[in-house]
Amino acid sequence: MTSILTNVAANSALQTLSTINNSLEETQGRVSSGYKVSEASDNVAYWSISTTMNSDNMALNAAAxxxxxxxxxxxxxxxxxxxxxxxxxxxxxxxxxxxxxxxxxxxxxxxxxxxxxxxxxxxxxxxxxxxxxxxxxxxxxxxxxxxxxxxxxxxxxxxxxxxxxxxxxxxxxxxxxxxxxxxxxxxxxxxxxxxxxxxxxxxxxxxxxxxxxxxxxxxxxxxxxxxxxxxxxxxxxxxxxxxxxxxxxxxxxxxxxADMEEESAKLSALQTQQQLAIQSLSIANSSSQNLMTLFQ
Known part of the structure; x- marks a missing residue:
């Protein structure tokens, strides 16, 4: 059934595009910063350990x-x-x-x-x-x-x-x-x-x-x-x-x-996925316009 009120395909394509954009933004952040854990929200345990050890390392260098x-x-x-x-x-x-x-x-x-x-x-x-x-x-x-x-x-x-x-x-x-x-x-x-x-x-x-x-x-x-x-x-x-x-x-x-080789490959894949998701959303949005032919 095709509805002019609810476009299920467009909603699905939009959710997919949103997920891909979030992953792409995260990957771009890792590529630009060089970190896979740059703040506590990325990984609380690793962020806590790295913060403590970096502090200790500064103290150790001062002692040296x-x-x-x-x-x-x-x-x-x-x-x-x-x-x-x-x-x-x-x-x-x-x-x-x-x-x-x-x-x-x-x-x-x-x-x-x-x-x-x-x-x-x-x-x-x-x-x-x-x-x-x-x-x-x-x-x-x-x-x-x-x-x-x-x-x-x-x-x-x-x-x-x-x-x-x-x-x-x-x-x-x-x-x-x-x-x-x-x-x-x-x-x-x-x-x-x-x-x-x-x-x-x-x-x-x-x-x-x-x-x-x-x-x-x-x-x-x-x-x-x-x-x-x-x-x-x-x-x-x-x-x-x-x-x-x-x-x-x-x-x-x-x-x-961050593993720059891995992040680089992931970035290329996500960019391709983003283009495909945009294309899918465009197709889903255009499907409702095809209903106009039924009333001609």
């Missing part, structure tokens, strides 16, 4: 940038410690020379005095971004940001934290005050700075000075090792942070990025 600052602090401290060890070794050689009874100990002391001044200069100059790990000056430890972590507690609640690596300034400082006039808290250079040769300095005194130098060298070597280990950790963490950031990017990409 902080690692660069930390590496500079460690490198500065290590360079100072290495230079200080060279100076103390030079002082040690001067003391060995002073054990010869015919040497002028006063002249040797002039050289040792200059080397002691060099030690203070090294320590006071080992500052980066306002921090000096060679002079404790009340500091107990130095810290370097090395990561950002998200964990789930036993209660099911999530927590986030910035992790740090630490260095024992109190135990490894060359000097304990900012004027670099007193030795480290654990005597890293305390005995070295007290060395003073005179014409009356005995062999036993020189032997005691040598012991102080060896004690200082042991402490400085330990401190240098701690700095070297911290530097290695920073390098490893920097490499890991880069890999982790890439892995997060790839994981989020799998969740929300």
């Amino acid at each position: 940038d902080s690692l660069g600052v930390g590496a500079a602090k460690v490198d500065t401290a290590y360079a100072a410690m290495e230079s200080a060890i060279d100076v103390v070794n030079e002082i040690k050689s001067k003391l060995v020379t002073a054990t010869e009874t015919s040497t002028d100990k006063v002249q040797i002391q002039l050289e040792i005095g200059k080397l002691q001044q060099q030690l203070t200069s090294i320590a006071k100059g080992a500052s980066f971004s306002g921090e000096n790990w060679m002079v404790s000056n009340g500091q107990t430890e130095g810290s370097v940001v090395d990561g950002f972590v998200r964990s789930t507690a036993t209660t099911g609640a999530e927590s986030v934290a910035v992790t740090t690596a630490t260095y024992d300034i109190a135990g490894n400082a060359l000097f304990s005050d900012e004027d670099a006039t007193s030795g480290g808290i654990l005597g890293t250079t305390g005995g070295v700075m007290s060395i003073e040769l005179t014409d009356t300095t005995s062999q036993s005194d020189i032997a005691a000075f040598m012991t102080a130098v060896e004690t200082a060298l042991d402490g400085m070597t330990t401190a240098g090792g701690s700095l070297g280990a911290l530097s290695t950790r920073i390098d490893l963490q920097t490499e890991y942070a880069g890999k982790l950031s890439d892995a997060i990017d790839e994981g989020v990409s799998r969740l929300v990025d």
Whole structure:
């Protein structure tokens, strides 16, 4: 039955065209944005995961940038410690020379005095971004940001934290005050700075000075090792942070990025379907006009 009030074919063709247009609009949006999940309404679960992981990735990248600052602090401290060890070794050689009874100990002391001044200069100059790990000056430890972590507690609640690596300034400082006039808290250079040769300095005194130098060298070597280990950790963490950031990017990409080959094929198919639907609607609308021939 043909009705002039209700065109069933036209209604069906119109619904089909509307559905195709909606799909075409969605596909065009994916092609233009590159995302298959660009907002929560597209896929709540994937959108929520990607939003959280993108936020964490930004924090991780910020922590990686902080690692660069930390590496500079460690490198500065290590360079100072290495230079200080060279100076103390030079002082040690001067003391060995002073054990010869015919040497002028006063002249040797002039050289040792200059080397002691060099030690203070090294320590006071080992500052980066306002921090000096060679002079404790009340500091107990130095810290370097090395990561950002998200964990789930036993209660099911999530927590986030910035992790740090630490260095024992109190135990490894060359000097304990900012004027670099007193030795480290654990005597890293305390005995070295007290060395003073005179014409009356005995062999036993020189032997005691040598012991102080060896004690200082042991402490400085330990401190240098701690700095070297911290530097290695920073390098490893920097490499890991880069890999982790890439892995997060790839994981989020799998969740929300559009497959451009698939979307391109779908777009072409939908455009063809749209043209056919328009043609079908045109045919359905023209069918009612054919009724006019019945009244002629």
